[in-house]
Amino acid sequence: xxxxxxxxxDPNNVEKQDLFICTIGFExxxxxxxxxxxxxxxxxxxxxxxxxNLVDNNKDNNIDKKRITIFVNDLINKGIDVAYVExxxxxxxxxxxxxxxxxxKIGIRKIYIDYSAMPRTWYSKLPLGLHSLIEGIEYLYVVxxxxxxxxxxxxxxxxxxxPMIGNPSLNCNGGLHVLGIxxxxxxxxxxxxxxxxxxxxxxxxRHSKNVTMEKLVRKVNKPIIDQAMFSVxxxxxxxxxxxxxxxxxxxxxxxxYDVSFVPDGPKPLxxxxxxxxxIVNKDGVVCLLVSRNKKGxxxxxxxxxxxxxxxxxxxxx
Amino acid sequence: xxxxxxxKGYEGENPFSDIQPRSFSDKKIYQEFYPISLYWTLFNxxxxxxxxxxxxxxxxxxxxxxxxxxxxxxxxxxxxxxDDKTFIAMYVPLRVEFLTxxxxxxxxDEDKLVHFQEGFNCLLCEALIVELQSLLDEIxxxxxxxxxxxxxxxxxxxxxxxxxxxxxELYELSDRVMKxxxxxxxxxxxxxxxxxxxxxxxxxxxxxxxRMLSRVLELDNEPTWIVCVDEAECLSEMMQKCINTxxxxxxxxxxxxxxxxxxxxxxxxxxxxxxxxxxxxNDFNYRVVNLQFDGKDFIGLTNSLCKHRLxxxxxxxHICNSVEEFVGVxxxxxxxxxxxxxVGAEAATKENILIGxxxxxxxxxxxxxxxxxxxxxALYDRFALSYYLRVVRNMGEHQGNRVPGWYAGAKxxxxxxxxxxxxxxxxxxxLFEQAKTRKLTPKVQHKVIFKxxxxxxxxxxxxxxxxxxxxxxxHIIADTLQKKIHEGCLLPGGNVFTINCNSEDNFKxxxxxxxxxIAYSRVIVDEKTIIRGITSxxxxxxxxxxxxxxxxxxxxxxxxxxxxLDVPSEDRGExxxxxxxxxxxxxxxxxxxxxx
Numbered sequence: 001x002x003x004x005x006x007x008x009x010d011p012n013n014v015e016k017q018d019l020f021i022c023t024i025g026f027e028x029x030x031x032x033x034x035x036x037x038x039x040x041x042x043x044x045x046x047x048x049x050x051x052x053n054l055v056d057n058n059k060d061n062n063i064d065k066k067r068i069t070i071f072v073n074d075l076i077n078k079g080i081d082v083a084y085v086e087x088x089x090x091x092x093x094x095x096x097x098x099x100x101x102x103x104x105k106i107g108i109r110k111i112y113i114d115y116s117a118m119p120r121t122w123y124s125k126l127p128l129g130l131h132s133l134i135e136g137i138e139y140l141y142v143v144x145x146x147x148x149x150x151x152x153x154x155x156x157x158x159x160x161x162x163p164m165i166g167n168p169s170l171n172c173n174g175g176l177h178v179l180g181i182x183x184x185x186x187x188x189x190x191x192x193x194x195x196x197x198x199x200x201x202x203x204x205x206r207h208s209k210n211v212t213m214e215k216l217v218r219k220v221n222k223p224i225i226d227q228a229m230f231s232v233x234x235x236x237x238x239x240x241x242x243x244x245x246x247x248x249x250x251x252x253x254x255x256x257y258d259v260s261f262v263p264d265g266p267k268p269l270x271x272x273x274x275x276x277x278x279i280v281n282k283d284g285v286v287c288l289l290v291s292r293n294k295k296g297x298x299x300x301x302x303x304x305x306x307x308x309x310x311x312x313x314x315x316x317x
Numbered sequence: 318x319x320x321x322x323x324x325k326g327y328e329g330e331n332p333f334s335d336i337q338p339r340s341f342s343d344k345k346i347y348q349e350f351y352p353i354s355l356y357w358t359l360f361n362x363x364x365x366x367x368x369x370x371x372x373x374x375x376x377x378x379x380x381x382x383x384x385x386x387x388x389x390x391x392x393x394x395x396x397x398x399x400d401d402k403t404f405i406a407m408y409v410p411l412r413v414e415f416l417t418x419x420x421x422x423x424x425x426d427e428d429k430l431v432h433f434q435e436g437f438n439c440l441l442c443e444a445l446i447v448e449l450q451s452l453l454d455e456i457x458x459x460x461x462x463x464x465x466x467x468x469x470x471x472x473x474x475x476x477x478x479x480x481x482x483x484x485x486e487l488y489e490l491s492d493r494v495m496k497x498x499x500x501x502x503x504x505x506x507x508x509x510x511x512x513x514x515x516x517x518x519x520x521x522x523x524x525x526x527x528r529m530l531s532r533v534l535e536l537d538n539e540p541t542w543i544v545c546v547d548e549a550e551c552l553s554e555m556m557q558k559c560i561n562t563x564x565x566x567x568x569x570x571x572x573x574x575x576x577x578x579x580x581x582x583x584x585x586x587x588x589x590x591x592x593x594x595x596x597x598x599n600d601f602n603y604r605v606v607n608l609q610f611d612g613k614d615f616i617g618l619t620n621s622l623c624k625h626r627l628x629x630x631x632x633x634x635h636i637c638n639s640v641e642e643f644v645g646v647x648x649x650x651x652x653x654x655x656x657x658x659x660v661g662a663e664a665a666t667k668e669n670i671l672i673g674x675x676x677x678x679x680x681x682x683x684x685x686x687x688x689x690x691x692x693x694x695a696l697y698d699r700f701a702l703s704y705y706l707r708v709v710r711n712m713g714e715h716q717g718n719r720v721p722g723w724y725a726g727a728k729x730x731x732x733x734x735x736x737x738x739x740x741x742x743x744x745x746x747x748l749f750e751q752a753k754t755r756k757l758t759p760k761v762q763h764k765v766i767f768k769x770x771x772x773x774x775x776x777x778x779x780x781x782x783x784x785x786x787x788x789x790x791x792h793i794i795a796d797t798l799q800k801k802i803h804e805g806c807l808l809p810g811g812n813v814f815t816i817n818c819n820s821e822d823n824f825k826x827x828x829x830x831x832x833x834x835i836a837y838s839r840v841i842v843d844e845k846t847i848i849r850g851i852t853s854x855x856x857x858x859x860x861x862x863x864x865x866x867x868x869x870x871x872x873x874x875x876x877x878x879x880x881x882l883d884v885p886s887e888d889r890g891e892x893x894x895x896x897x898x899x900x901x902x903x904x905x906x907x908x909x910x911x912x913x
Contacts, residue, residue: 170495187779192779193780260414
């Protein structure tokens, strides 16, 4: 049986022989932990992925490519391995991470994977995918400083659906869609218009210190919430409870219909929803991942807070 | 007194809150079903592709074609179809969850095709089993029924699985199909050495079984087995070619009815060698499901929905037979009646309207109107609606926020619904909620309808990948049409337009968002355009929801050519409507909110 365990992550407890894996994105928070740990962990124990489009020569007024390039070069000079990848390289990244851990697993103490800047197609499969290799990997998420309201985080909308987690069933009696919601109400409305769900419920998540976020999320998503069967709000720092509750929804409703999780909102909520079909392991309980619509999307540099959400997956008998 | 007056203080559930037929039980489906004229014509032995915008009723039509549901319709034609058993239909929904594992795997197209056929045939077998149960349930003699069931189950198991495991009931056969389906590894190459009837062409298990079924069920004539395939817009091009290939082949008394959004049936190619494709009118027929908002079918359907949904809640005390009874009727429910309601009887006399029109038309027209033999025809009929809109809109924006009672009444409810049953239920839900706490006066109805129309405009942003383009372009179009009515001299106007994209390239770029708008009832085109495609000469009608939100006349007196700039939506950013109020730019949200 799979068990999700919450951890309190303290960078001071990280040691030289630990492994650290992360991805550099356009947000400052993507490099927050890397900057903190790169002088603690041996450089050969660090694996960094960087998006190709952040360091190429194409002009982008919204991203400080020069700053990122300088930082990446600095990492390379320090002997840290940086792999240039594209958003769509989920399989390549997984295999790289797998190989990296496999090659190092003897003698290491802890493994940390910072998924703060990874796309959902990468991180959603890591916990259960790497679990067979080694237990106890800690998955870290740096909580962002969202100082402004939803209107300042321009909507991405949805482009299309991506690979699904879990197996469908032949049940044709409608279905329940469990939608994650966040500031991007346009994306959620796009999902609803695309999937045309028979019925749906909505889930949102905030950090326990961010009291206003829930109110704002409810405000921008009001028309969506009004039409939902029910809504659930989580504290993302209680990650294990979030997963347990979502699994409960899956168990309860899967006896009647198929349950499709369509995650969105903060990454820990997305991660939790993606884990559910893998934990419940029942035909008809699936997770549909949604790709971003790039039109009208302007990336916003989210700064890090000091709050880190950490969990691991263990197997119990 | 209108029916909605009885709702005040009602604390129960809103009977219009259920909008999604996929979540409806079979009982609810047949209780609510209203057979539009298209429905009966679908019982034929042709392959057909049903095109209809989201919420147009495709799912309802297909679900109600099932033999098990047809039996429940209290209509002489339904009884005839059931007695004759010349058509036996089953329902096969192709959900995103069903198709995504196949489409998103990294397998070759050939392997994906095999998996698609496998999955489709499993769905089909499940659907067939449901209808077989319904056919068997008609046999009164229990032992005869049991015998036939055993024969059918044994024979089907042998045909489909090549083995016999001793099962004797249809539910056990259904379990066996489900177990087979659950064992398929969608991301793995199909094992060639594992023979399976399910892996062969779509509908093969049915074709294999049909003669045996006719024989065992003692059907006088072998029926046409109709396979109603729903949500086909989720299909990839390869999967559509697979279905087209079936269209092209010998039907073997199996006809497919495929429901999809307009422009989502993207190819006429098949998988056959030699570039063989299918053609509309020969191998299959296109049928358009969209209803006209003022057509007999939609009027009948909306009245029936209204009556049925309210009957469940209020039957003991009151009965509501129509939308008109629900909201009440002002005069003859015409524009002039609501104009009078908004501005008062004095301002709404014909004489005063003519005076008003003359004030707004050009000086030349106003002067020459003195010499018109028939001023009514020349001025009144032509300009009245534009005049009403201008006056009523001004009321709301420039006269201390007076809310007009203009967009009200059953006709406007049907207009804003655009002939779309789902939109109708949504607006009725909003009206019902209001009626719980206040009387549905024309002003209250106006607020609800106006707000609903605005929400439709806003939701355009989220129509998939083309949403942002659709949203910003429709704003330009609606704004242009609005300005024609509300700025400068009064002109006859309408909601019809053509698009000038300046170049073939720009026209091609515009096609995706235009198609999306049509699929989601933001833009209306004629049947021919839905079937044949959009050209640079196509006449479009902006939806009534947009017309209401932008105060545009909902008719086609005039056609405006609109030039679209080739500006990507991300550079246009949020569109801002200029407003003279407070001498500052207001966002579209603020304008709409202030209009409340």
